[in-house]
Amino acid sequence: MPNIVVCYKWVINEQDISVKEDTLELNCSRAKYKISDYDRNAIEAAVRLCEKYGGSVRTVSYGDENVKASLKDALSRGPAEAYWIEDPSSITADSYVTANVLAAAIGKTGAYDMVVCAEGSSDTYAQQTGARLAALLNVPAVTYAMELDWQDGNIIVKRKLADIVEILQMKGPVVISVLPEICEPRIPGLKQVLAAGKKPSTRLNVSELSLSDEQLKPKNRLIKIKGAVSERKHVLIKEEDMAKNVDKLLEYLRVE
Amino acid sequence: MRDIWIYSESAAVATQMIACAGKISQTGKLRVFISSEDGTHSIVRAGVDEVTVFRSADGRAESCVEALSALAQTERPLAILFESSCSGKEIAARCAAILGTGLVTDALDIRNNEGIIETDRMVYGGLAIATEALSSPSLITLAASLYTPAAALGAADASLRIQEADGGSAINIVDRLPIERASVDLTKADKIVCVGRGVGKKDDLNLIYEMAAALGAEVSCTRAINEYQWFPPESYIGISGFKVRPSLYIAIGVSGQIQHLSGIRDSKTVVAVNNSESAPIFASADYGIVGDLYDFVPCMITALRKN
Numbered sequence: 001m002p003n004i005v006v007c008y009k010w011v012i013n014e015q016d017i018s019v020k021e022d023t024l025e026l027n028c029s030r031a032k033y034k035i036s037d038y039d040r041n042a043i044e045a046a047v048r049l050c051e052k053y054g055g056s057v058r059t060v061s062y063g064d065e066n067v068k069a070s071l072k073d074a075l076s077r078g079p080a081e082a083y084w085i086e087d088p089s090s091i092t093a094d095s096y097v098t099a100n101v102l103a104a105a106i107g108k109t110g111a112y113d114m115v116v117c118a119e120g121s122s123d124t125y126a127q128q129t130g131a132r133l134a135a136l137l138n139v140p141a142v143t144y145a146m147e148l149d150w151q152d153g154n155i156i157v158k159r160k161l162a163d164i165v166e167i168l169q170m171k172g173p174v175v176i177s178v179l180p181e182i183c184e185p186r187i188p189g190l191k192q193v194l195a196a197g198k199k200p201s202t203r204l205n206v207s208e209l210s211l212s213d214e215q216l217k218p219k220n221r222l223i224k225i226k227g228a229v230s231e232r233k234h235v236l237i238k239e240e241d242m243a244k245n246v247d248k249l250l251e252y253l254r255v256e
Numbered sequence: 257m258r259d260i261w262i263y264s265e266s267a268a269v270a271t272q273m274i275a276c277a278g279k280i281s282q283t284g285k286l287r288v289f290i291s292s293e294d295g296t297h298s299i300v301r302a303g304v305d306e307v308t309v310f311r312s313a314d315g316r317a318e319s320c321v322e323a324l325s326a327l328a329q330t331e332r333p334l335a336i337l338f339e340s341s342c343s344g345k346e347i348a349a350r351c352a353a354i355l356g357t358g359l360v361t362d363a364l365d366i367r368n369n370e371g372i373i374e375t376d377r378m379v380y381g382g383l384a385i386a387t388e389a390l391s392s393p394s395l396i397t398l399a400a401s402l403y404t405p406a407a408a409l410g411a412a413d414a415s416l417r418i419q420e421a422d423g424g425s426a427i428n429i430v431d432r433l434p435i436e437r438a439s440v441d442l443t444k445a446d447k448i449v450c451v452g453r454g455v456g457k458k459d460d461l462n463l464i465y466e467m468a469a470a471l472g473a474e475v476s477c478t479r480a481i482n483e484y485q486w487f488p489p490e491s492y493i494g495i496s497g498f499k500v501r502p503s504l505y506i507a508i509g510v511s512g513q514i515q516h517l518s519g520i521r522d523s524k525t526v527v528a529v530n531n532s533e534s535a536p537i538f539a540s541a542d543y544g545i546v547g548d549l550y551d552f553v554p555c556m557i558t559a560l561r562k563n
Contacts, residue, residue, distance in 0.1 A: 004520075011270075014380040014381050014383055014514055015513075015514065017380055017384075018381055019384070021384065021504075026384055029333055037515075038496070052315050053271070053430035060493075065450065067384050078437075095349070095352075095358070095359060096352065096356070096357070096358050096359075097354075099353060102492075115353065119496065120495075122381065122515070123379060123380055123383070124289065124379050124386075125361075125362075125378075125379070125495060126360075127345050127349070127361050128345075128348075128352065128359055128361060130349075130404045131345070131346045131349035131350045131353070132349050132350070132352065132353035133353075134350065134353075135349075135350040135354050138355050140425065140426050140427050141346060141350060143342065143345075143346040144342045144346075145419045156430075159340075160341075160435070161341075161342045162341060162342060163434060163435055164432055164433065164435060165433045165434075165435055166425050166429060166431070166432055166482075167357040167429070167430040167431040167432075168428065168429060168430065169427075169428045169430050169431070170426050170427045170428060171426065174426075174427075178506065179496065180479070180496055181482070192306055203423050208329055211383070212430075218358070219265070219356075219358030219387060219390075219391035220355050220358035220359075220360060220390050220391060221389045222386060222388055223374065223387040223388060223389055224381065224387045225384050225385070225386045225387070225404050226384060226385055226387075226468075227383065227522075228378065228382060228383060228385050228386075229432070230539065230540060231538075232526060232540055232541055232542050233542040233543065234538070234539070234541065234544070235542065235543050235544070236533075236538065236545075236546065237543060238546070242547055242548075242551040242552055242555045243555050243558075243559070244547075245545045245547065245552070245555070246545075246552065246555040246556050246559045247559060249527065249545065250559055250560075250563070251542055252543055253504065253525065253527075253543075256524070256525045256542075
């Protein structure tokens with residue numbers, strides 16, 4: 001029976017971020033948090049595997065003071081248990097720090113067959129965490145998984161590359177990062193949300209993880225973050241009927 | 257001056273990354289690592305100092321991670337530039353973890369600021385650009401927009417070595433299957449019509465295809481539509497799908513979620529048709545028409561055929 005750890009990130013919803021027109025600074029003050037989009041697919045993939053073959057899913061997340069608010073959402077999606085690391089170091093963490101913390105935390109949660117991550121987070125989409133975790137945990141990495149199955153203790157993965165699909169087979173422990181198309185995440189019902197409140201969750205402190213100061217210090221330093229400049233023309237064509245709209249559009253396109 | 261390394265699965269892509277390496281160092285040696293023996297005769301004459309081909313017993317490009325990171329550990333290059341392919345990103349991330357250094361994926365620009373490598377990359381689904389100063393050695397995967405056609409070959413032959421790379425991995429390859437896609441390569445299409453959730457049902461695609469044919473355009477879709485399976489699997493446009501750069505991109509009934517917009521930002525001209533004036537797609541369009549796509553498409557077909 002598969003024993004799975006899923007990592008997810010509690011991120012601000014990028015749709016709530018506004019960009020100041022003059023300075024291009026980001027305003028995140030109205031932004032709500034969410035479980036990173038593709039992480040929901042990762043949780044779903046792990047939960048479905050265990051619903052089919054038995055076993056258990058636990059989640060691990062590393063974030064700032066807001067991360068605790070994610071537990072109910074995460075657990076309502078089917079995992080049995082949640083671990084979280086709440087630490088201010090997460091605010092400036094790059095993929096190096098994040099992987100160090102997650103790898104150490106995963107080690108604290110017990111044995112596993114699989115660590116499942118999403119292909120990338122919806123905020124930075126760095127696509128590093130899964131592969132880094134595999135290297136730090138010293139287990140094989142399987143990235144870009146589009147299908148995941150379990151057959152008599154063997155893990156079977158369909159891995160999608162640019163022009164080829166690899167069918168891979170291995171025994172755990174392994175780290176697998178999954179593509180969003182692996183499955184559609186469920187929308188938890190009231191019953192699942194209520195049940196989530198009763199599931200166990202454990203806070204891990206960074207101080208228990210035996211990490212050096214160096215391992216908690218980002219390697220890459222953020223110099224600035226600015227709204228992307230759109231150089232689009234923003235011409236809205238508003239003629240009296242559609243035929244005229246189309247004529248006008250084709251006129252514009254001819255001079256492009 | 258410290259060396260610049262390039263890693264690519266193929267000699268063809270490595271050649272296109274050389275100009276970018278030149279942006280951050282003119283004086284250090286340029287060393288190329290590839291995991292395929294195809295095209296080595298051209299890469300050795302492309303103006304690089306040394307070419308290493310990793311040959312793995314299992315044929316997986318990823319098997320070079322241990323060898324590449326061990327070399328980087330002893331030789332400490334200034335930077336390693338990786339191809340932003342699926343394997344390239346996995347290899348880069350595993351090397352970064354082994355070396356205990358940072359990594360920037362999908363860099364849109366790279367600079368050398370007095371010995372410190374700086375990069376720009378997209379964050380928040382393309383809403384913003386983050387500029388970072390990198391640790392050393394600086395590991396970067398280059399966005400395809402940074403690739404430039406190779407300069408004429410003709411430099412003196414670089415030294416060529418073949419290195420066995422055994423991943424020693426516990427992963428067993430059961431099969432390798434080519435992906436059956438639509439015959440066209442969307443990333444090279446000159447004109448693209450993209451279908452979003454505004455298109456109500458699969459039968460309506462006929463009309464879209466008619467318009468695309470009159471335009472000489474390819475037809476693709478958003479990730480939301482991809483889930484309806486109206487198109488060949490995995491052929492959608494967006495951050496996790498294809499990143500396209502056509503001269504003309506027409507969004508039909510596409511709302512314009514950030515994840516989708518990041519896949520179309522390199523398009524030359526963007527046209528959007530949507531019945532909601534508040535659809536975010538209009539903020540990323542050159543020309544917008546607020547209206548019913550079921551009025552627009554037939555009018556377009558008529559007008560295009562008349563011309």
